[in-house]
Structure formats: structure tokens, C-alpha cells
Amino acid sequence: MARIAFVNGRYAPLSESMVNIEDRGYQFSDGIYEVIALVDGCLVDETPHLDRLWRSLSELKISEPLSRPALKLIIREVLRRNYIYDGIVYIQVTRGVAPRDHAFPQEAKPSVVIYAKRKPLKKLLQKAKTGVHVITVPDQRWQRCDIKTISLLPNCLGKQQAVEQGAYEAWQIDQQGYVTEGTSSNAWIVTAQGVLVTCPASQNILRGITRDxxxxxxxxxxxxxxxxxxxxxxxxxxxxxxxxxxxxxAMPVIKIDDHMVGNGHPGDFASVLLEAYCLYMKEKSVPVPGLRRS
Ligand SMILES: Cc1ncc(COP(=O)(O)O)c(C=O)c1O
Incomplete structure (x- = not known):
């Protein structure tokens, strides 16, 4: 079954979905995105994800591509057309198509791409039982990591290094030796005294919706x-x-570089938080009408 994407006002199979080569997202990474999880037919924390999408647009002075109710309708239609029940929806907005020039175009209509894919929760929960390994890499990113831009090259380089070393994620370390965040996740520790710690929200990290x-x-x-x-x-x-x-x-980490974390097994904080998060998703998420377990 062909996957269907929404691209600039049209629903079409992914293989037929095209963007213009002068789209500023393609040429300059001039755009933003969001990823929202769909669990048991419910979008998880859709409102804060859309709030952050609007914030990212505003920080980059990209005009609003659609009204919020219209965007929500399209997200739901994409999920229905792809028969997704557990997975993710990806929303990307770029500044739009214009003759190539670094400065913003006088007039450009933002481009919108929305598509979705299956991602079974079961597999993730299985992984959480044993925990994962992270490596560390220098944080080579710019100074506005709080904006969820599609400009992700340092993140891709870090993640690739993790994959090559058989790890799940790479934690980025700033020039002072502090852990900022993962390449596509926030980083957490629990101290020996039993305090959960994560990097403060600032321009140095993406303030994760899951983190909050x-x-x-x-x-x-x-x-x-x-x-x-x-x-x-x-x-x-x-x-x-x-x-x-x-x-x-909330994925437990059992090894950082060559250092075993704790006793090398997922700990109590991680287990309690994952359980609480799963319960939260189950009890507080609103079902998308018309989705069926496939
Ligand atoms: C760099 C970075 N930090 C943190 C996160 C976690 O954000 P969220 O919890 O909203 O998915 C992501 C997610 O893509 C990310 O790319």
C-alpha cells in the first residue's frame, strides 16, 4: 500500500510527492518541523507540539502557512489515509520557493509537508527493558538549538557516529564539558543522591515536549x-x-561511552517515569476519529 503525503495542498503517494528545487528548505535548511507520536490511535501532546511549531515559525519569521484548525484536520487526514494507529506524524514548514538568494524573499508562500509512518510502541518498550548505550560527541551546533529547525547536519553526524559504534544515541558535550542533549533527544541523569537532573531550557537545547x-x-x-x-x-x-x-x-541508558551506568540495568527512576508516561499517554490523549488498529 502506497504511503500518502500532504504536500502543499495535495495528497499524493510519497513516490509522486515533489518539492521545487528552489524551495528554501532544500537549498538553505530554511524551515522547521515537528514530530508527534500517535499511540493507540491518539496523538500525544499535540497541543504543546503545535505551540512549539508556531514558536519556531515565529522565531524564524516564517509566515503562518495554515490556520491551526486546518493543520489539525490535515494531520488527521494523513493518519487516516495511511491507516496508522501507532506511529509518528512529521510536519515540516519551509519559507517556501523563491529564486536562490540568502536574504528572505519579499514574497514567499511557506511550503508544507505532512506525512506519517508506522512505529510500533511494543518494540520501543522491549528496548526499554534492557536499556540503551549512548556515546558522546562534541556539540558542534549553532546558538539557537531551541528552534526546531530542519538544519540538522551536526545532529546527523553525531547520530551516525553512534550507529557506527553500535549505540542508540550520541550525547553532545559543550566546550565547558557539560552534556547539552542527544542528537534527537534530551539527556537525563539520576545522581547518587537520587535527584533527577536535566539541562535547563535555554538556547543550547531543544526544549523537548517529552522532557517537560x-x-x-x-x-x-x-x-x-x-x-x-x-x-x-x-x-x-x-x-x-x-x-x-x-x-x-523515557528510555533508560545503561552505558555512557565505556562507563556502565549504575549496575548496568535500567533503574527505578527510569522505570517509574516510563510507566507514568505510558499511563499519561493512555489516560490523557484524545483518540483521532476514524483510525482503526491495523
Ligand atoms: C535535538 C533534540 N532534542 C530533544 C528532542 C526531544 O524533543 P521532543 O520530546 O519534543 O520529541 C528532539 C526531538 O526531535 C531533538 O531533535
């Missing part, structure tokens, strides 16, 4: 947490570690 949800869940579960910088040295000594994102949920 986990902080709220930590609070409601009575777990102590701090939003502060932590060094790689501190991470090596941590009792537990974790990564979070819409597609990794």
Missing part, C-alpha cells in the same frame, strides 16, 4: 528533580541515565 512532560510526571510521582547543567564526569558517576523524546519516550 517527564518533569511534570516526576513532580506528581514525588521524585526530586533539578533543571541544571551536568558534566560528562557527573554523568559517568550517575546512578541512572535516560533519554527522552516523542519517539523514545
Amino acid at each position: 512532560r517527564i518533569l511534570a510526571l516526576a513532580q506528581s510521582c514525588g521524585l526530586g528533580y533539578e533543571e541544571r547543567l551536568f558534566t560528562l564526569e557527573e554523568a559517568y558517576q550517575a546512578r541512572e541515565a535516560m533519554v527522552s523524546s516523542a519517539t523514545s519516550l
